[in-house]
Amino acid sequence: MHNNNRWQKLDGEDGKDENITKLCDLPDGIVQKILSDLPTKEAVATSVLSKSWVHKWTGINKIDLELLDEVAPEKRQQFIDFVEKLRVFCNTSSLKKFSLFFEVGMEAPRVTKWLSIFVNPNIEELKLELYTVKEPLVLSDQFFTSEKLTKFELSMSQVIKLPSTINFQNLVTLTLKHVIFPNYYCTTEFFLSLRSLKEMTLIDCNWKKVGTIIITCPLLQKLFIRDWKDHDDEDDHHDNEEEVEEELAEELNNDVNDITAVENLNYHHGLIRILSNELVSFTYDGDLMNDYSLFYTFSVSNATIKLHEQHNNMLHAGHFIYKLFIALSGVTKLSVSDFALQALCQPLLLAAHLPLFFNLVKLRVTSPSAVDLSCEGLHSLLRNSPFLEKIEFKEGITLAANGGNLINPLPGCFWTKLKVIKIYDFCGSDGELNAIKFLLQETLVLDTLYIQYNESHFDSPEGTKMLDMLLEQIYEFPKASMDCDIEVE
Template structure:
């Protein structure tokens, strides 16, 4: 009776039920009756994750059964596969061919330990329906001669190695409506130069950290980098977090409003100071800006670079990321502060300090007296230099409304440390404040 009532449900509801079942349960429905087999022809969503299975072979068997069941379906719109490939590359290539349908709209492929080539079906690269594509694969992506993603809005590539020749250039100029591009630790070692040309691109995130493979190839073949030109008529958000592996050139007629330049100490043949300045000059109209202590230090080493730091007339929020409390008198940091007359919020990730016998901060950035309302300090460890900086800031911002201080958990994880933290908090509360309305929030 229960079974017959279930079968009486509309096809759309039955297909939704199948789509949301765990894969091993879903595959069992295919042997219940002919009606259930027919429902698979209309299924629109399928998510397969090896991590949800205790046994690898069980997962492989389930996926293979599902591949056979949906082989004739043309309705699959959303497909996700998470799998450690190993020596199963041939099997995975069959899965890719079987599951990636011509009308796919959302595709997520997350592969670990890819030792042999994987091949995405060629029709995927000329899809008229694909809107979101995420690929994690530490290997070369094999690209066909024809590439045109008519509807692709978001593209995320993680650990992908781009091939040489014209195919990589074709990939990065064949997405006319792409709005978001995320490149995480991708390798450009086969590419000398490329132009990223997406007229509708609004958000670009790039992370490139050196790994063991990069260091080995660098030692073997000598230093190399790719020159990457980015054309973004509508780019609003730019985020770079990396080790100066490749060189970037941006041409953005419309102003970027949210930019982050997180460069880190690395053995790079690129000049860190010029790299940072080149980007900052493009981002002179930002409303939100982030950079690292290393970026500030690289600029501070060369006076001519300091002199060319732009004026940030629209900057409202500044975020400084460091490995230890950044010295407030750092030349580049002070220049940015002095060149940001409307700055409202400053966040110091891992803190800020003033050296006891350091250079005086004179003149004071104008924004401190006219606009600064919020200061955040994350990773506070309670050093004397940090306390000096907090005292100075409380005395320098007459419009300050809130001063957030978030502690470094590793520094205060014992009973004695907890008592020390209470003492520090009481001391900070007792500091004189030029803003009577300022609220100090301690966590």
């Protein structure tokens, strides 16, 4: 019978057992590493192995505590009891990583005490996802001057309590979800302390108490912003939408060429200006709850912009996307939603003022349904991207029978640079066929037209026959580029 507490090393020549070592004989450093890599409950459970193992787990350097939402009251109490015992017996000074997922409810004082124990000056990575926080939680002032902290994630729909002195000198990665910033002064001091920050994620944060703020992160390389509308604000949004449109039209004073007038009308919760000349990757996914602007972002090479049509005011969306395009004109890869491109076609005529995207070689257009190839915002972006080599339409494309006549003049990249077009979710409508026919006729140096069909749409014997007929029709379309291959999947 094999002993589970032994490793056996075999000699390669004579097959004899040698160097049989007991697990408990391993150096403490290796034991601690093994225990730290286990789930916390399993690491604590090793205390029952033998007398010599009773306290070995207390020196672990990582603790992960998670309680799923809506558990039975007895399960919740068991979790609380476990954490209470953990904070008493664990040598928290050795902790380097700590995470807590917990629905706080009425336990705010208890959780604050937990944090005061587990979050020590040696913590390098801290992740807190706290739900139903009814009272403000407090992290020690000492935490906000940590020299060791490199990664901090906080999800909490509550005002974050910030001390007067903040200095995260080595923080590299920051994620904030649902956080309510307290005021202009404290929030400014917080972001000024992030001198080493390279990655920042802001998800549905609340800037109402802050107003306008400038965030300067000189080393920031990656920025992700999600700014979705809270369902609680939905009624207010619909009630105010017509009023906002009227105010905006009046503010513009019927001057369709005035692309700055919108800045004088602000119905956003906050105006956030972000400065970083090292930024490489930028993503915005939102409902324009706050006004984000980028400055000195010439180094951005990869950008994603997604605006949601169901929540956004079209005129404000147009101005917002225009400002982002100005700041991101140096990108090499760009993903943009079709609503963002449609917004550029509003009376402001912002599309006519777009910058040139000299470095853009790959464009992805996302949408809830097929993109209309006759969209003027899309035309303007293509015309201002002279070196574009690849386009992807993630939900397909469509074009009315005479829609090609509206694309005038044709983008220069159609004749000189565009080599790959990818079309997804093909269903075989007349609009899709018109769009494909137009693209094949007007792209002079196209190498590959890639078509991915919607499997569920053709998932039958009749559907398979229909797909074959549609593809035969596509293969017969005239092509401006004789070297173009049509690939189907």
